Amino acid sequence: MRLFCNSYCSPNLIVIFANFLGFMKYLITALLAVTSIQIAQSQTYEIGGLLGGANYIGDIGPTNYISPNDIAIGGLFRWNRTPRHSFRFSAMYARFNSDDADSKETRRQQRDLSFKNRALEASLGIEFTFWEFNTHAMKPQNAPYLYTGITYFNYESLFLGQNNQIQKYGNDWAFAIPMVVGYKMTIGRHMVFGAEIGARYTFTDNLDGSDPTGEKASDPNLKFGNLNGNDWYVFTGINLTVMFGRKPCFCTF
Numbered sequence: 001m002r003l004f005c006n007s008y009c010s011p012n013l014i015v016i017f018a019n020f021l022g023f024m025k026y027l028i029t030a031l032l033a034v035t036s037i038q039i040a041q042s043q044t045y046e047i048g049g050l051l052g053g054a055n056y057i058g059d060i061g062p063t064n065y066i067s068p069n070d071i072a073i074g075g076l077f078r079w080n081r082t083p084r085h086s087f088r089f090s091a092m093y094a095r096f097n098s099d100d101a102d103s104k105e106t107r108r109q110q111r112d113l114s115f116k117n118r119a120l121e122a123s124l125g126i127e128f129t130f131w132e133f134n135t136h137a138m139k140p141q142n143a144p145y146l147y148t149g150i151t152y153f154n155y156e157s158l159f160l161g162q163n164n165q166i167q168k169y170g171n172d173w174a175f176a177i178p179m180v181v182g183y184k185m186t187i188g189r190h191m192v193f194g195a196e197i198g199a200r201y202t203f204t205d206n207l208d209g210s211d212p213t214g215e216k217a218s219d220p221n222l223k224f225g226n227l228n229g230n231d232w233y234v235f236t237g238i239n240l241t242v243m244f245g246r247k248p249c250f251c252t253f
Contacts, residue, residue, distance in 0.1 A: 044135075044245030046078040046086075046192055052237015054094035057199075059210040059225025060113050060166075061098030063105075066197060068236045070095035074121075076239050083132040088147060090123045096233055098208065115166035115208050117156050119233060121200075123178055125149015135186065135243055142185035151176040151200055158209030159222050166209040169216060174204040176233075184239075194239045199232055207231040 053068025074092030081087055099114035129143040154173050161167040182196025205211035210225040 044080055046241035046243050048076050048239060048241030050074040050076050050090060050092055050237060050239045052235055054096045054233055054235050056096040056098050056207055056231060056233045058208045058231035060115055060208045061100055062103045066234060066236055070097060072235050072237060076241055078127065078241065080135050083134040084129055086127045088125055088127045092121050092235065094119045094233065094235060113164065113166060115158060117158065117207050119153045119155050121151050121153035123149060123151040125178065140186050144183045147180035148178055151178050155207060157213060158206060159212040159216050160209055160224060170214060172213055174202055176200040176202040190243050192241045192243060196239065198235045202231050205230045207233065
């Protein structure tokens with residue numbers, strides 16, 4: 001657990017994250033046992049994990065779109081509704097940080113702010129493949145895909161405190177829109193491997209403490225940066241799922 005937590009993880013988050021990992025461990029073990037006795041050659045559902053890194057895009061630090069600088073881990077479930085689209089649910093824990101010292105902009109370097117934050121998210125939506133990805137076929141399958149939907153996540157509320165330091169004062173929830181592009185392929189008869197990059201456009205401007213919410217929202221002296229745009233965070237990584245279930249009838253949907 002020390003690998004995934006540092007000084008900005010709260011005790012409650014550690015307990016939630018530990019329970020989540022325990023649940024995923026037993027669930028995947030059970031599903032592996034089920035798939036081992038499947039006689040049908042076709043698979044309808046997938047369950048597995050996500051692993052990679054995360055970075056933030058906002059008012060502090062560099063403005064690179066894809067620059068993972070901390071860990072992200074989670075679970076993934078797909079319902080392959082047709083060979084061209086799947087319903088998808090995922091849960092993920094991601095950490096990210098940023099430092100003005102790493103920016104190429106002189107004004108940010110002189111300001112010299114830095115922060116750390118994390119997101120504990122749940123996401124539900126639809127995944128589309130560019131061509132048919134038939135998990136019921138006998139031959140290997142591969143296809144690029146797009147995913148979007150709705151994400152709801154918990155993050156740490158931050159503000160610019162004394163001594164020019166970004167400090168935490170609570171936790172908050174916000175929605176985000178995921179925009180994901182990836183590529184996936186079957187491995188054998190019961191597994192799918194994928195790699196993806198997914199940006200989350202959030203409905204908050206306070207992942208970095210630039211626009212405090214709640215009890216500190218009324219103080220204009222705590223605001224800084226561009227207040228006309230919200231923050232983003234990006235997941236870059238891989239996923240591996242196990243397929244199970246009987247062959248469906250792909251009806252018009």
